[in-house]
Amino acid sequence: MGLIKHSSATRNLMIIWYHQKNVAPDVLRQMKIYLRKNFNYSCVFNNKEDLITYLASDLVIKQIVFIISNDDEKETLAVERLVKRRGQFRGLYRLELGKYNLSACSNITEVRFIIEKMVNEIINDLQKTQQSVESSEHMNDNKETVIDTSTPVFDTFKSVSAQTTFCNLSNESLKFLLFQALTELMVRTEYNKEDFELMWNLCHQEYMKDEVEAKKIRTFAKEYKPEKAIKYYTQDSCFFRLVNQAFRLEDFNSIFRFGCYIADLHDQIEKLGREQRQNGSKNGKTYYRGKPYSIDVIQQFKDSIGHLIALNGLLSTTDNYMTSTVFAGMGETQDDYQSVIFEFNIDSSTTGLIRPYANINGSSACQDEEEVLFFMGFVWKIESMKKIGNNDWYIVLQSCTDYNPELITYIEQARCHCPYMTVGNILQELGDHASATNFYQRMLLDETLSDKTRISVYCNIAALAEDQGRYFDAVNYLIQAQNFIKSTALQNSEVPAQPKPLFAHNIAPSQLNLFNNMARAYMKAEKYQSARKYFEDALQQKGSNIERATVLNNYGLLEYTCRNIEQAEKYFQQAVELAKNDACCSEFKHNLQLIGNHVLKETKMVDAEPKPAQ
Structure with missing residues (x-):
C-alpha cells in the first residue's frame, strides 16, 4: 500500500464527511478509501449532534473542508449553515449519493467515478488558492525528510462492539488492527535460511545504484547474528534506513520481508527486558520522546484522548526530559510544524504488557545513550494533552494493560487463527488490493492448509476481483472454492450475513453463501439470467434465517434493476420478515421502503388514468 504522497495543498488540512445513516456499505468503503488516499486526516459523521459537539470542541486544525451527503434538503441546509460559521471553514462540497443508498450497490464503478470526480475537484480548488507553492513545498519537503525518517506512524483504536464490521471502522482503527495482526504474524512465524536470503536480496536490490551501500549489505548478510x-x-x-523506511511508508510487503529480522529483534528486546526486571529494575518508570509534528497529526492526537494508540514502528525513548525537548525543537520556528513532548508511563508490575521493551544501552551501537526501546505495536492510552507554549504540546500516555475486551479478543484470536487471513482482510478493506492478494496467495501455497480455510481464501480473492470490476474472475474463484466444499459443510452454515463481524475468524462459507456471491458477481457483470439462476440455487440450500434474508434482499435488488418492481417488493418483504431484529434488518427495511414508494407512485398513476366510458 505505502504512504500516499498527498498534494502539498492538502497539508495541515482536515476533511469532514457528514452522511446520512443509510449509506450502502460498498459506498462507505469506497469513500473511506478515497479519503485515505488523498488526505492526511479525515473524520466521518452520520449523526448531526456528534458533528455539532466535535465542531464546538477546541480544535487545533486551522483548515477544514466539509463534504455532505444527505437526501434531506432541510437538514443539509442546516448543516451547511453550521459549518460555514466555523473559523476553520475552507470549503463545502455535496456528494449526491441518491440512487446508491440501496443496501448493496450494484454499480460500484460509477460510485468510484463520482467520488473521484469530487475529490479531484476539492484538490484542484485547494491548489488554486495555495500561495507560494514552490517555496512552501521546497521547505516542507526538506523538513519532512528529517522529521519522518525516524518518526513511526501511529493509529488509534476506539472501543467497538465485537459485531462491528470492518466497513464501519475508521481507517485509523483498521490500521491499528492491521499492525497488531502483522506483528503477531511476524514474531510467531518460524523462519529459515531462505527467508533471510530473500530479505538480503531485497536490501541489495534497493542499492543497485550505490555500490558502497550494496557492499555493506553483502557484508551484513555474511556476518549477521540474531543476538546482535x-x-x-x-x-x-x-x-537501519531500509527497515525504518518500510514502516514509515507503511509498505506491508517490505515489512513482512523484514519479518525474520524483526522476529530476532523482538526476541532480543524481550529477553533483555525480562532479565532487567528480574535483576531488580524499577517496576514503574517514566520515559520521554520529543518530535515536531504537522498540525493535522496533532489534531489526530487530540481526537485520540482517552483512546488506545499504537506506534507502527519501534519507539525510541529516553529518561532525560531535557533531551526530548532538543529533539522536539522547542522554541524553534518550524513553519507548519509544532513541538510535541511525550511522557510515557510504564507500570511493569502488571502482567498485561503484550509487547516487550528494554533499556538497550549495553546492546546498542551507541553505548553512551540511555535509550529505552519499545517494540512495534506497543499499545498506549492517551491520558491527557495540553499546550505548554505558543507551539508546544505535552502529551501523557499510559501503558495499556487493561485492554478493551474486544481488542483482547481480536489479538488473542489473531494469535491462534490464520494471521495471514486477518492481514489480508484488513488490507482489502483499506483498498490495498495488491498487498491483500499477496497475503492470500501466500496462504494458498501452504500444502497443509485445510479445505475450510482454502475455501475462505478463494472467497476473499473473489471479493477482491469483484471490487476491482473483474466480475468473471470473481466467479471463477468462487467456483474453485465450491470445489472444496464437502457435503458436511452444507449442514453447517456458520457465516452470518454480509458484511462479516469484525472478530469472526476461521469461518468457512457455506454453499448458500457461495451461490449468493456468484449471483452478485453475475449481477454486477450484467449477466442477469445467470444471477437469477444462482439466487434460486442459493435459496434451495440450507442456511440460517439471516443468510436467506440476505439472499432475498440481493435478489430484490436484481429484480429492481430489471424493472420488476412487484417481484422486488416481494423479495424485500420476505427478507425483512426473516431478518426480524438482526442488525441487517434496518437495511432491508430501507430497501422495502424505497421500493414501496415506487409501487405507491405507480399505483397512483394507474388510478389517475382516465377510465373508459361505460
Missing part, C-alpha cells in the same frame, strides 16, 4: 539484532537497528546504516 539491537546493534544492527541502532547503527546509522543502510539496513
Whole structure:
C-alpha cells in the first residue's frame, strides 16, 4: 500500500464527511478509501449532534473542508449553515449519493467515478488558492525528510462492539488492527535460511545504484547474528534506513520481508527486558520522546484522548526530559510544524504488557545513550494533552494493560487463527488490493492448509476481483472454492450475513453463501439470467434465517434493476420478515421502503388514468 504522497495543498488540512445513516456499505468503503488516499486526516459523521459537539470542541486544525451527503434538503441546509460559521471553514462540497443508498450497490464503478470526480475537484480548488507553492513545498519537503525518517506512524483504536464490521471502522482503527495482526504474524512465524536470503536480496536490490551501500549489505548478510539484532537497528546504516523506511511508508510487503529480522529483534528486546526486571529494575518508570509534528497529526492526537494508540514502528525513548525537548525543537520556528513532548508511563508490575521493551544501552551501537526501546505495536492510552507554549504540546500516555475486551479478543484470536487471513482482510478493506492478494496467495501455497480455510481464501480473492470490476474472475474463484466444499459443510452454515463481524475468524462459507456471491458477481457483470439462476440455487440450500434474508434482499435488488418492481417488493418483504431484529434488518427495511414508494407512485398513476366510458 505505502504512504500516499498527498498534494502539498492538502497539508495541515482536515476533511469532514457528514452522511446520512443509510449509506450502502460498498459506498462507505469506497469513500473511506478515497479519503485515505488523498488526505492526511479525515473524520466521518452520520449523526448531526456528534458533528455539532466535535465542531464546538477546541480544535487545533486551522483548515477544514466539509463534504455532505444527505437526501434531506432541510437538514443539509442546516448543516451547511453550521459549518460555514466555523473559523476553520475552507470549503463545502455535496456528494449526491441518491440512487446508491440501496443496501448493496450494484454499480460500484460509477460510485468510484463520482467520488473521484469530487475529490479531484476539492484538490484542484485547494491548489488554486495555495500561495507560494514552490517555496512552501521546497521547505516542507526538506523538513519532512528529517522529521519522518525516524518518526513511526501511529493509529488509534476506539472501543467497538465485537459485531462491528470492518466497513464501519475508521481507517485509523483498521490500521491499528492491521499492525497488531502483522506483528503477531511476524514474531510467531518460524523462519529459515531462505527467508533471510530473500530479505538480503531485497536490501541489495534497493542499492543497485550505490555500490558502497550494496557492499555493506553483502557484508551484513555474511556476518549477521540474531543476538546482535539491537546493534544492527541502532547503527546509522543502510539496513537501519531500509527497515525504518518500510514502516514509515507503511509498505506491508517490505515489512513482512523484514519479518525474520524483526522476529530476532523482538526476541532480543524481550529477553533483555525480562532479565532487567528480574535483576531488580524499577517496576514503574517514566520515559520521554520529543518530535515536531504537522498540525493535522496533532489534531489526530487530540481526537485520540482517552483512546488506545499504537506506534507502527519501534519507539525510541529516553529518561532525560531535557533531551526530548532538543529533539522536539522547542522554541524553534518550524513553519507548519509544532513541538510535541511525550511522557510515557510504564507500570511493569502488571502482567498485561503484550509487547516487550528494554533499556538497550549495553546492546546498542551507541553505548553512551540511555535509550529505552519499545517494540512495534506497543499499545498506549492517551491520558491527557495540553499546550505548554505558543507551539508546544505535552502529551501523557499510559501503558495499556487493561485492554478493551474486544481488542483482547481480536489479538488473542489473531494469535491462534490464520494471521495471514486477518492481514489480508484488513488490507482489502483499506483498498490495498495488491498487498491483500499477496497475503492470500501466500496462504494458498501452504500444502497443509485445510479445505475450510482454502475455501475462505478463494472467497476473499473473489471479493477482491469483484471490487476491482473483474466480475468473471470473481466467479471463477468462487467456483474453485465450491470445489472444496464437502457435503458436511452444507449442514453447517456458520457465516452470518454480509458484511462479516469484525472478530469472526476461521469461518468457512457455506454453499448458500457461495451461490449468493456468484449471483452478485453475475449481477454486477450484467449477466442477469445467470444471477437469477444462482439466487434460486442459493435459496434451495440450507442456511440460517439471516443468510436467506440476505439472499432475498440481493435478489430484490436484481429484480429492481430489471424493472420488476412487484417481484422486488416481494423479495424485500420476505427478507425483512426473516431478518426480524438482526442488525441487517434496518437495511432491508430501507430497501422495502424505497421500493414501496415506487409501487405507491405507480399505483397512483394507474388510478389517475382516465377510465373508459361505460
